[in-house]
Amino acid sequence: xxxxxxxIGVLTSGGDAPGMNAAIRAVVRTAISYxxxxxxxxxxxxxxxxxxxxxxKSISVxxxxxxxxxxxxxxxxxxxxxxxxxxxxxxxxxKHGIDGLVVxxxxxxxxxxxxxxxxxxxxxxxxxxxxxxxxxxEYTIGFDTAVNTAMEAIDKLRDTSESHERCSIVEVMGxxxxxxxxxxxxxxxxxxxxxxxxxxxxxxxxxxRVMKRRAIGKKNHIIVNAEGVGGSQEMAKIIEHRTGxxxxxxxxxxxxxxxxxxxxxxVYASAMGTKAVELLYNGKSNRVVxxxxxxxxxxxxxxxxxxxxGLDPFLYHMSHRLTSIPDRDxxx
Numbered sequence: 565x566x567x568x569x570x571x572i573g574v575l576t577s578g579g580d581a582p583g584m585n586a587a588i589r590a591v592v593r594t595a596i597s598y599x600x601x602x603x604x605x606x607x608x609x610x611x612x613x614x615x616x617x618x619x620x621k622s623i624s625v626x627x628x629x630x631x632x633x634x635x636x637x638x639x640x641x642x643x644x645x646x647x648x649x650x651x652x653x654x655x656x657x658x659k660h661g662i663d664g665l666v667v668x669x670x671x672x673x674x675x676x677x678x679x680x681x682x683x684x685x686x687x688x689x690x691x692x693x694x695x696x697x698x699x700x701x702e703y704t705i706g707f708d709t710a711v712n713t714a715m716e717a718i719d720k721l722r723d724t725s726e727s728h729e730r731c732s733i734v735e736v737m738g739x740x741x742x743x744x745x746x747x748x749x750x751x752x753x754x755x756x757x758x759x760x761x762x763x764x765x766x767x768x769x770x771x772x773r774v775m776k777r778r779a780i781g782k783k784n785h786i787i788v789n790a791e792g793v794g795g796s797q798e799m800a801k802i803i804e805h806r807t808g809x810x811x812x813x814x815x816x817x818x819x820x821x822x823x824x825x826x827x828x829x830x831v832y833a834s835a836m837g838t839k840a841v842e843l844l845y846n847g848k849s850n851r852v853v854x855x856x857x858x859x860x861x862x863x864x865x866x867x868x869x870x871x872x873x874g875l876d877p878f879l880y881h882m883s884h885r886l887t888s889i890p891d892r893d894x895x896x
Contacts, residue, residue, distance in 0.1 A: 570661065571664070572595050572600055573612075574603070576588070576608060576668045577669035578692075579670065580633050580706075580821055582632040582710065583692070586833040586834050587705055588636060588837070589629055591841055594841040596621070603618065603619055609673075611636075612653050613641070613656070617660055617662075629830055629834070650683055653680060653683070654680055664849075665687045669692050678850055689851070689853070692704065695744070696744070697873065700871050701855050705829060705836065708826045711748050711751075713820050714734075714748035714816060719752055722752065728810060733814070734754075736789070738790055738792065739792060741761075741790075742760055742792065742875055749883060753886075755773060755777060755782075757883050758789045762875065763790075767802050771806045775807055785809070796814075799813065835860050
């Protein structure tokens, strides 16, 4: 074991994601199994600057693996971009005997972790975000639960849309990334999927799709719209005016962040939490835990930050193929 690491802290930063509690549990219990002290830092980097630090035991994380949200709470902290606050945070860590830190959050949280690493605090980051927008990893904690929540909501909206012979626009989260829209749209059989990566803003094509489906007898229409595209309410007005079909917009919002995490989010978050502690135990720092090609691996934070990620081209083109209407259907 590295002589420097005797006690570690764990915090959650940025937006909450289902599975964060499973990750916290794994960090705490793995660290204890290695003979390390563990401290929970409440409310992210803001809580670190305010010294909201509590010692955690194995019992501290009992019965939390099934809970959504984060028992350590979370907050955004723009002040942490300032070097003097980064130095202050490192001094606070040393004051409490914390020489290793696990940060669970998104890419912004990773940059904070990298700055702490520069200040001499061994830091390992874990991808906790429902957006699936971190390029170095094929999985982020919370995405699986969020996309299942969106899918189930869309299924329910389909029922009421069929009853009223209505068109429904469903806006899902994801910031500027379209993964939740793409996956939930495919899974729910949406007639149209709009993502900021691919949508040109041409509403005429959406109107044409809706009209074609109505012409072949389709009674309801589901359009999944990514948060990065937005404008769902205005889009609904345009479609209704142009088609004469009653159109409603539903913005799912933060229900996608909540709820009991899926089995995958519980297991993968636990694996990532264990991996993070193992890296600290072996003297590593400035690393991001990732899942790639069926294995849990790690990357340098700055290397990970430079990676680019787009929508899976196969899934994107598949979604278009599955929602297109063959000419022979129109002829019939």
